[in-house]
Amino acid sequence: MNIVAATLLLYMSEEEAYWMLWCICEEIIPEHYTKGLQLMGSVVEQQIFTELTQIYFPVLKQHLEEIGTPVEMLTLPWFMTFFIGYIPWKAALRVLDLVFIMGPDVLFLVGLGVLLNTKDKIMTLDEGTQVSVIFKEVCKDNPEGLIKDAFSKFNTVTKDTIQSLRQKKKFEMMQSLQETTLNKVFEDLSKIHPKIKLAEFKNIYREFEKLAVKKTTEKVVDSAFKSSLIDCTQFQKLLYYFFPHLEFESEKIEPILFLLFKRGDRKDKQLMDFEEFIDVFEILWRGSIFEQFNLCYSILYSSEEKITKDQFHTMVHILYKLTYSGSTPWDQNSIRLEMFVTILYESLDGHKDSLTYDQLFAFLTEKNLLEDFWKQLFRG
CATH class of the missing domain: 1.10.472.80 (Ypt/Rab-GAP domain of gyp1p, domain 3)
Structure with missing residues (x-):
């Protein structure tokens, strides 16, 4: 210049x-x-x-x-x-x-x-x-x-020849740059979310892109992530794709998925980008039972709220609906869930009327009650 x-x-x-x-x-x-x-x-x-x-x-x-x-x-x-x-x-x-x-x-x-x-x-x-x-x-x-x-x-x-070549080369270059950028961001995300492999990120993003709404941008990084967004309906469709068992109980599960979407939508914009989606998805897909239990709690209650037996019962049922994909009929497992909640609260002695979530979580973790019960439930 x-x-x-x-x-x-x-x-x-x-x-x-x-x-x-x-x-x-x-x-x-x-x-x-x-x-x-x-x-x-x-x-x-x-x-x-x-x-x-x-x-x-x-x-x-x-x-x-x-x-x-x-x-x-x-x-x-x-x-x-x-x-x-x-x-x-x-x-x-x-x-x-x-x-x-x-x-x-x-x-x-x-x-x-x-x-x-x-x-x-x-x-x-x-x-x-x-x-x-x-x-x-x-x-x-x-x-x-x-x-x-x-x-x-x-x-x-001719001018038309050059314009045609220009469009072709620009498209190829944008694709190449976007792929390079995606790979770099996938590598960064895999460090934050180690339970998801690099190749799996690509597959997840491919499905995300199929549903995502695009916002016009000239920045490759933005076009790769920040400008590809999903709304609550698309979020539900994605989860149905990766967790087919959820769709069989769609009427019961949709209110829960709405709460999950709100939890992932950190900026409260009624839209979710890929990184926000992964934050929720990783827990549902590969999270431990305690991470999943924490997720259920976070979409229902505040950290200061006391946990009643009914609230704990609600969390356990939501956790079950989100994670269980076995063949045992719902009614049969529902009875077992009721028994688990009742037995647990009977063992809390005098704390059951004023239990904080931290106390409940510590109790479940210390005695491995939730994890052991969930293993039995899934084996059943």
Whole structure:
């Protein structure tokens, strides 16, 4: 950008150069400097030009790679500076004029013209150190000849052709960047949620994405997570997919799933992103019985509230509905749950009328009552 700015200042006032530079950055090649991912526009243009080189100069392209100077490495500065400093001065000024008149697509034609007029010399090189020197001498005494060749020899490279390639390459690049970003975030999430493997994160996210509502964003990280959101209905569908047994009791379970959704929706926005979903999902899928019991408590009661027998009974039943996927009929297990709650409270002696959750949890943990009972229940 500084090279272009310096060139503009040679021919106009500072204010004129400023507004001309603004026009370049904001209107002519916005994605090269100011919008979206850093230098994304330039990278996409290089991929397009590399593909065009493969079409028109496949032997030259292969030779450049063999001598250690692939096309994209050589030509990246061309598109960033409009060839200023990389081809003879008069030719570069003509290119700058054409960019203002016709737009940035002329850069592809000029680039192909440069290769056309230098390919014979480049093919004689055994190493790539002299390639840039050859470019700087191209059509030095006949800059108009370079421009004429660019437009006459490559007139099949139309605006529509370039636009089609641009959309294709941009889509491929966004997919690649998003996949890279997703893998990095999955690795970070797997450290926070070690019970879920990296490959499992990908499968879970794939199902999440199928239902998620998208918000428009240009940031890859945001598009990967923060802009993919689910509402309560989609949350329920996801849990039904991963825990099919829940759907058989959908009328009874939906109020519970609504409470789980509210618990996961930390910002109370009636929408849940992937990380918030995983916070709840991991406990349901791989959490210990005590983690699951804590989850049930957190969606029902406050930490200061005393726990009555009826409240404990409610928590145990909700825990059962969320986690039990066996074949024993509900009525039969319901009786066993009632007996468990009754026996437990009988063993609490004088504390049963003023029991805090912490006291109840400590009692269950110390004697392994909940864990032992749950193992028997699931075996049954």
